[in-house]
Amino acid sequence: DGGITQSPKYLFRKEGQNVTLSCEQNxxxxxxxxxxxxxxxxxxxxxxSQIVNDFQKGDIAEGYSVSRxxxxxxxxxxxxxxxxxxxxxxxxxxxxxxxxxxxxFGEGSRLTVL
Amino acid sequence: xxxxxxxxxGMFVQEKEAVxxxxxxxxSDPSYGLFWYxxxxxxxxxxxxxxxSYDQQNATEGRYSLNFQxxxxxxxxxxxxxxxxxxxMYFCAMREGIVSGGYNKLIFGAGTxxxxxx
Numbered sequence: 001d002g003g004i005t006q007s008p009k010y011l012f013r014k015e016g017q018n019v020t021l022s023c024e025q026n027x028x029x030x031x032x033x034x035x036x037x038x039x040x041x042x043x044x045x046x047x048x049s050q051i052v053n054d055f056q057k058g059d060i061a062e063g064y065s066v067s068r069x070x071x072x073x074x075x076x077x078x079x080x081x082x083x084x085x086x087x088x089x090x091x092x093x094x095x096x097x098x099x100x101x102x103x104x105f106g107e108g109s110r111l112t113v114l
Numbered sequence: 115x116x117x118x119x120x121x122x123x124g125m126f127v128q129e130k131e132a133v134x135x136x137x138x139x140x141x142s143d144p145s146y147g148l149f150w151y152x153x154x155x156x157x158x159x160x161x162x163x164x165x166x167s168y169d170q171q172n173a174t175e176g177r178y179s180l181n182f183q184x185x186x187x188x189x190x191x192x193x194x195x196x197x198x199x200x201x202x203m204y205f206c207a208m209r210e211g212i213v214s215g216g217y218n219k220l221i222f223g224a225g226t227x228x229x230x231x232x
Contacts, residue, residue, distance in 0.1 A: 031217040042118070042205055042222030043159075050217045058219070090159060094218045100147040100166060100209065101218040105159035 002027045006091050006106035013078075013085070013113050021076045021109045023091035030095060032074040033103065036060060037088040046089075049074055078111060086113045116140065118208055118223035125228050127196045134181070135191040135226045137206030145212045148189040149220060150180065153203040162204075165189060196230045203227050 004025045013019045025032065031050050035043040045058030049068040063082025068074055074093075078085045088110050092103040119138045127133040139148065150162040165173045165180045173180045181190040193200055204227075207220040 033217075033219075035222075040123075040224065042207075042224045043220075044222075045219060048217055048219065088157060090157075092159070094216075096213050096216055096218075099161065100149065100164040101213045102149060102161045102164060103159070103218060103220060104161070105151075108157040110157075 004091055004093055004104055004106035006089075006109050009107065009109060011109060011111045013111060015113055016080045018077055018079050019085075019111065021078070021089055021091075021111070023074045023076065023106060024072055025074075025091075025093045025104075025106075026072060027093055027095070027104060028071070029093035029104070030071070031093060032068070033092040033094070034058075034064070034066065034074070034076045035090045035092065037090060037108075043090060046076065085111055087111060116223075117210075117221045118206055120206055120223035120226050122226045123224075125226055127193075127228065127230055129198060129230055129232050130195055132192060132194045133196055133228065135193070135204050135206075135228065137189045137191065137223060139187050139189060139206070139208050141187075141208065141210050143210045145210075147209040147213075147218075148180070148182070149207040149209070150178070150189075150191045151205045151207060151222075152200075153205060153225070155202070159205070163191065193228075198230050198232060201228060201230045 033048040034046040047066040049055035091106045146167045148165045152160045206223040
């Protein structure tokens with residue numbers, strides 16, 4: 001089945017540590033995205049990538065980094081510079097299509113900083 | 115200014131009844147797209163329906179329809195014949211401009227939590 005796989009589902013981190021969230025898709029989509037969701041709030045865009053080896057900052061990129069070495073993969077690193085990293089992280093992909101190029105989402109990764 | 119506003123933090127509906135979830139948006143771009151997503155407790159975002167700014171008719175997808183009032187800048191989601199499985203968070207989102215370069219940056223509202231009662 002085609003889809004987006006995020007791992008791990010739950011992650012605990014000590015303050016000062018970097019952590020990397022994995023996102024893999026087998027939908028053959030060019031565009032991929034990372035969103036952050038906080039309780040009671042909508043999703044906010046962290047980074048997005050249109051093609052391999054290219055990515056752009058979203059609205060809240062500070063303290064995060066990404067890479068796009070393969071079309072299928074778009075990992076997100078939450079660095080120690082991110083002041084409030086506890087959140088729910090969602091990865092998505094898209095391709096132009098009939099339904100407005102809708103975003104397909106993974107099941108998310110919940111990061112808790114201890 | 116908020117680009118997407120969902121004024122109802124929570125809504126209750128009786129099973130089999132219809133419910134309307136409100137969404138207003140703000141953009142000066144004549145080309146835009148409006149989306150609704152459902153987020154069950156599992157966390158995954160599920161696409162429900164899409165409306166383009168130039169679409170003449172309101173979008174429908176099964177039990178979901180979008181009441182698009184362009185002059186009022188509103189894009190309300192109507193769920194007919196509610197089911198218990200409809201209990202979830204619902205998010206309205208907007209893309210400003212056309213899909214350019216193959217990517218689709220969406221701006222999301224804060225969401226509405228819908229509870230369907232038997």
